[in-house]
Amino acid sequence: MPRPSTGTPSPAWTDPDCPVARALDLVGDRWSLLVVRDAMDGARSFTEFQRRTGIARNILTDRLRRLTAHGILAQQSAPSGRRLQYVLTDVGRDLFPVLLTLRQWGERHAFEPGERHSTLVDQHGARVPDVRPTGADGAPLDADTTHVRKTGGPSHR
Known part of the structure; x- marks a missing residue:
């Protein structure tokens, strides 16, 4: 059964028939996995991810956008209601x-x-x-x- 569309175009797959290659296309760079690692360790805000990883703002913006577009992270209102925070989805927890x-x-x-x-x-x-x-x-x-x-x-x- 096909997976539901996220509304985001599929990336150009490195090797379309290989699950390892597709996974690496989605989360295989060091910054993506470090963002996921930190989300698993409780980071929720842009500032927390940047502080923990030392990643440049433009790269972090790109990785958060990609991880969200591919259903690994989701945005939700922070408890204060004033900002959005990032949380792992079931896909991310996997x-x-x-x-x-x-x-x-x-x-x-x-x-x-x-x-x-x-x-x-x-x-x-x-x-x-x-x-x-x-x-x-x-x-x-x-x-x-x-x-x-x-x-x-x-x-x-």
């Missing part, structure tokens, strides 16, 4: 496992042993366990145990 996996990869590979870095903890203060994909049988999955299968498109029923 990026949590992506950011978690990217964070955990960074913890393992982007820091020297013993180098300080932030750590994600659960509501009880315990470190979030490493994400490890498993198959239907519970066996670990990796690049050697999976492959891509093309699915039907408009010409397949």
Whole structure:
């Protein structure tokens, strides 16, 4: 079933048949993912996003516009009613496992042993366990145990 139109033209897809490429076309630049990260961490206003990321105003304006146009963020009235704020949509919250996996990869590979870095903890203060994909049988999955299968498109029923 086709997805509902957001009223925003679809981007020119880098690789129209690949879900990874399409996802990267939508959120694959560093600023978009950092804005989503900060929204997950409670940022709501333009000023908060700019302060947390250090992003230039024109780039932040563009990223907020794109993330909103593609249904990752939504604008709503702030509690004061005087300004608009940005909130994650369900589509945006669906990026949590992506950011978690990217964070955990960074913890393992982007820091020297013993180098300080932030750590994600659960509501009880315990470190979030490493994400490890498993198959239907519970066996670990990796690049050697999976492959891509093309699915039907408009010409397949």
